[in-house]
Amino acid sequence: MANALERLKKGMLTYLVLEVLSAKPMYAYQLIKEIEKVTRGRYKPSPGSLYPVLKKLVNSGAVELIVENSKKTYRITETGMKMLNEMRKDREEFFQQFLKGPGRELIDVLVSVGLLIKENRKKIDDEKHKIILELLKSCEKEITRVLFE
Numbered sequence: 001m002a003n004a005l006e007r008l009k010k011g012m013l014t015y016l017v018l019e020v021l022s023a024k025p026m027y028a029y030q031l032i033k034e035i036e037k038v039t040r041g042r043y044k045p046s047p048g049s050l051y052p053v054l055k056k057l058v059n060s061g062a063v064e065l066i067v068e069n070s071k072k073t074y075r076i077t078e079t080g081m082k083m084l085n086e087m088r089k090d091r092e093e094f095f096q097q098f099l100k101g102p103g104r105e106l107i108d109v110l111v112s113v114g115l116l117i118k119e120n121r122k123k124i125d126d127e128k129h130k131i132i133l134e135l136l137k138s139c140e141k142e143i144t145r146v147l148f149e
Helices: 002-021 028-038 047-060 078-099 103-119 126-148
Strands: 063-068 071-076
Touching (some): 002 028, 002 063, 002 078, 028 047, 028 071, 047 063, 047 071, 071 078
Antiparallel strands (some): 063 071
């Protein structure tokens, strides 16, 4: 599960980096601030999560690194724009197929549970944390069983 979550986070960060760079070239610090702005403060990538994604994008040719006066600026390339457009297309297909159909109710419940936990996080002591975590792990196992048996 942790690996899947990390891949999901990196995939989302890759999308966000390309999305904000499609507007204009930026320094890493600007990228962090712009991603925070785009996500309305819900997500602020750390430099430790941003730099590996930027390195991967530069190595793949999706982003160009420009160094001037020891300042590093990142700019999206044509390859990066193609990658971003494909990601946008995949995202739109997901929303059309899943969120507008019967899957919408599943997402609504997941969001409700997440908001419930977030809004009541100050009430969650170590014991409640342990119980909630076990409930979520049990739920994950049951969903996996339903999907794959």
